[in-house]
Amino acid sequence: MARALLAGAMLAAFSPASWAASAPPVKVPGADVVLMAGAVSGTTADAGIELKLAPGWKTYWRYPGDSGVPPTLDWSGSENVARVEMEWPAPKRFADGGGGFSIGYKGAVLFPLKVELKDKDKPARLSLAFDFAVCEALCMPARADLSIALGGDAGAEGTRISAARAALPVERPLGVAEPTSVQKVELDASATPPRLVIEVKAQNPKADLFAEGPDRWALPLPQKTMLPDGAARFELPLDGIPAGTDPSGTPLTLTLVDGPKAIVTTVPVPKLPPR
Structure with missing residues (x-):
């Protein structure tokens, strides 16, 4: 009986009724961070990370320029996920306040993710430890821990991920x-x-x-x-x-x-x- 109840609880945790297309935002000084799920096709899933930066704040590209810190991503807590590839929207150049220039983003930026599943017939969950830097007059480290189930109805989030991918550098x-x-x-x-x-x-x-x-x-x-x-x-x-x-x-x-x-x-x- 106990095993049956446990199995039922696990299935319910991944049932369509429990899926959300985006996880609750994580707030850090100067930014909100959202992990969102997109469509799943076979062993491939779409997802995205969105940063909504406060006015006057910025974050960095994979190569930050004369100063700054590129983000690091740890997906090791994910379930039934073989690999995750982060895709990078076109960045901008801005003065770093020390006579040089940094490369990155202001406003809002959505990073599409390509997710490869280990088994298309098993539930999958994407979990991320996201370390990055946010800057206004001074820069500070930030950390966001996010998690979301894959495989539900992507809805508007799926459309936004697709639009962000279509705008990537070619x-x-x-x-x-x-x-x-x-x-x-x-x-x-x-x-x-x-x-x-x-x-x-x-x-x-x-x-x-x-x-x-x-x-x-x-x-x-x-x-x-x-x-x-x-x-x-x-x-x-x-x-x-x-x-x-x-x-x-x-x-x-x-x-x-x-x-x-x-x-x-x-x-x-x-x-x-x-x-």
Whole structure:
């Protein structure tokens, strides 16, 4: 009898009547954090993390720029979840108050999640320990612990997750003939340190470019010069690379944010001349 009651309670915990498409928000100074569930298809589920930042507050992208702390996510408390991939909306550049620039988000941002289930026929729960930083005049660490069952009616939350995913930066090859594109990447070896000169096409005069290398690289933010006919040039010093590393041939991820549109182009660092 006791076993039957326990089994019934476990089933009820994952029954459609108990599902909610979003968990109650976790409030931290300067932000509310919400974990939401989307549609499930076979062993794949949609989910999302939404940060609603108070006016004047900000948080950071996966590469925070000259200062800041990227978020870390721990999914180890999840049930029947094999893997979670967080997807990143296009960020913005803003002054960090110390003469440099940070990369991140203001207002509200929704990070879509791709969730791979271990078994499509068993209940699944997504649990997250989310460590991040929020900043107004000063930055402070924040922690949100969130959990939600997967597999219910996603409703409006599912629609919002799909819309956020549709707005993510899209991959484009170098030199593609499109109005938002990275056209050319060249090496200026005469500079100290050597720098990359990156030419782009953009439709918005406030278009911006962000560059990421391997994990231990700390590249500066590219500096922009406007050119005629919707073109722009960004100069990226090859600084912040671990000592003794030859960057030649290393893939760089370039994210070009052009108003509501954003693209990602991966290029190898041109070969540096011997010293």
